[in-house]
Amino acid sequence: MQSALSFEDNSAFNWVGYCYDRDLYNINAKKHLLSLVARGDIINRNLKSGVYIGINYDENTIYNIIKNIKLTPNTLVFVVDEDKRIISAEDKTLIGTIADFANLAQTDSDKLEVSRVSIKNSGRYQRLFQKNPVTEWGILMLVPEKELLPEQKIIWFVVITGLIAISLILMKIASKIVGLYVERPVAKLVRYMGLAENGEFSKEITEQRQDEFGFLYRSYNEMVSKIRTLIKELYNEKLLKREAELKHLQKQINPHFLYNTLDTIDWMAKAHNAQDISKIIMAMSELYRSTFNEGKDYIEITGALHNVENYLYIQRLRFGGSFSYNFQEDENLKGFMILNLLIQPIVENAFVHGIARNDGIGTINVTARLEDNVARFTITDDGKGMNEEQLKLLLASIYSLDSSSDSGLKNIYKRIRLFYGDKYGMSISSKRGKGTCVEIFLPVFEYI
Numbered sequence: 001m002q003s004a005l006s007f008e009d010n011s012a013f014n015w016v017g018y019c020y021d022r023d024l025y026n027i028n029a030k031k032h033l034l035s036l037v038a039r040g041d042i043i044n045r046n047l048k049s050g051v052y053i054g055i056n057y058d059e060n061t062i063y064n065i066i067k068n069i070k071l072t073p074n075t076l077v078f079v080v081d082e083d084k085r086i087i088s089a090e091d092k093t094l095i096g097t098i099a100d101f102a103n104l105a106q107t108d109s110d111k112l113e114v115s116r117v118s119i120k121n122s123g124r125y126q127r128l129f130q131k132n133p134v135t136e137w138g139i140l141m142l143v144p145e146k147e148l149l150p151e152q153k154i155i156w157f158v159v160i161t162g163l164i165a166i167s168l169i170l171m172k173i174a175s176k177i178v179g180l181y182v183e184r185p186v187a188k189l190v191r192y193m194g195l196a197e198n199g200e201f202s203k204e205i206t207e208q209r210q211d212e213f214g215f216l217y218r219s220y221n222e223m224v225s226k227i228r229t230l231i232k233e234l235y236n237e238k239l240l241k242r243e244a245e246l247k248h249l250q251k252q253i254n255p256h257f258l259y260n261t262l263d264t265i266d267w268m269a270k271a272h273n274a275q276d277i278s279k280i281i282m283a284m285s286e287l288y289r290s291t292f293n294e295g296k297d298y299i300e301i302t303g304a305l306h307n308v309e310n311y312l313y314i315q316r317l318r319f320g321g322s323f324s325y326n327f328q329e330d331e332n333l334k335g336f337m338i339l340n341l342l343i344q345p346i347v348e349n350a351f352v353h354g355i356a357r358n359d360g361i362g363t364i365n366v367t368a369r370l371e372d373n374v375a376r377f378t379i380t381d382d383g384k385g386m387n388e389e390q391l392k393l394l395l396a397s398i399y400s401l402d403s404s405s406d407s408g409l410k411n412i413y414k415r416i417r418l419f420y421g422d423k424y425g426m427s428i429s430s431k432r433g434k435g436t437c438v439e440i441f442l443p444v445f446e447y448i
Contacts, residue, residue: 319360354383
């Protein structure tokens with residue numbers, strides 16, 4: 001098919017008059033078309049590449065409508081484009097040629113023009129021409145004067161004028177219908193394509209249609225669903241690789257040797273009555289035991305919180321007791337399990353970015369509660385916090401599909417979505433000078 005998209009135009013919607021479809025079985029045959037082309041990347045400026053959607057109308061169908069305005073048997077009716085090229089006619093060989101025989105003048109007026117014209121070897125004609133402001137095309141009618149009686153001329157003029165006016169009204173109504181049934185669905189599809197281009201694959205088009213746009217909507221939904229599946233599989237493979245590397249590293253490190261060494265240091269500290277050293281050694285020993293967790297993926301919530309408390313205890317001794325911390329655990333959470341190393345990295349992040357950057361001064365609060373079979377862990381600090389722009393950049397980094405910048409919070413978010421599903425995850429709020437609050441929410445279950 002001769003492409004109706006091979007033009008340079010900065011308009012969202014364009015009518016293309018001269019295009020055709022080739023017959024695969026008869027190379028000399030042409031099926032002439034009139035096309036409406038929509039530029040999706042102009043409707044939605046977020047799209048980086050050109051998106052074209054074309055709707056083709058059979059030229060024969062268009063001509064069968066306009067030929068009804070013929071007043072006499074030999075009246076000639078044409079549709080011409082803005083370049084005076086014939087795009088619809090009874091004689092199909094004229095399509096694509098310039099209507100020089102009609103002596104059309106270039107005009108911007110959309111009023112009916114009536115004049116006389118002589119055509120070589122054909123005689124005199126009454127010429128009527130009216131331009132359509134929507135498409136910039138015009139209807140050209142040539143009526144042989146020899147077929148008109150003097151008394152018919154007035155009737156002819158009135159009838160033709162009325163018919164052309166009706167045709168223009170119908171064309172305007174058709175333009176409105178095109179806007180309703182073409183422009184809006186195209187704009188919606190382009191908007192969702194823009195979301196997918198920006199990495200948002202969770203949104204699907206819920207509108208149900210039984211036309212071609214319904215097929216496009218379903219195809220789009222299938223596409224983003226497959227992309228989500230591929231991303232999940234890719235991340236799963238990456239996570240399995242990391243876990244295999246971690247387990248290999250754990251095998252290289254002899255945890256029993258580490259624990260025994262720490263126990264020896266603890267015994268020596270007690271022998272020298274150095275209770276502070278003994279406490280920090282025991283806290284570090286328990287911290288490492290919880291981190292290795294005997295190679296298990298899940299840990300009791302109580303144990304995970306105790307592990308975080310040991311971490312904060314060590315940091316508090318390090319900073320001379322300049323900051324404080326508080327824990328609140330819902331009794332109903334006892335006995336339930338969560339993924340290991342979910343809470344501790346968030347607390348470390350709160351300490352490093354909230355407390356340590358504030359000269360080690362401040363408070364960290366850790367709250368664990370059970371709501372409708374969902375465990376909610378809230379970690380807050382009263383450190384320097386973030387402004388709105390910094391928070392947006394952090395959230396964009398966490399939710400981004402780019403794996404080249406996997407931060408601690410981003411890994412936690414991905415692990416939650418991978419192991420628990422898309423219903424669960426993480427929320428972050430922060431104010432400059434007030435501090436930061438991070439909450440993760442997970443389903444609870446007992447380890448069997």
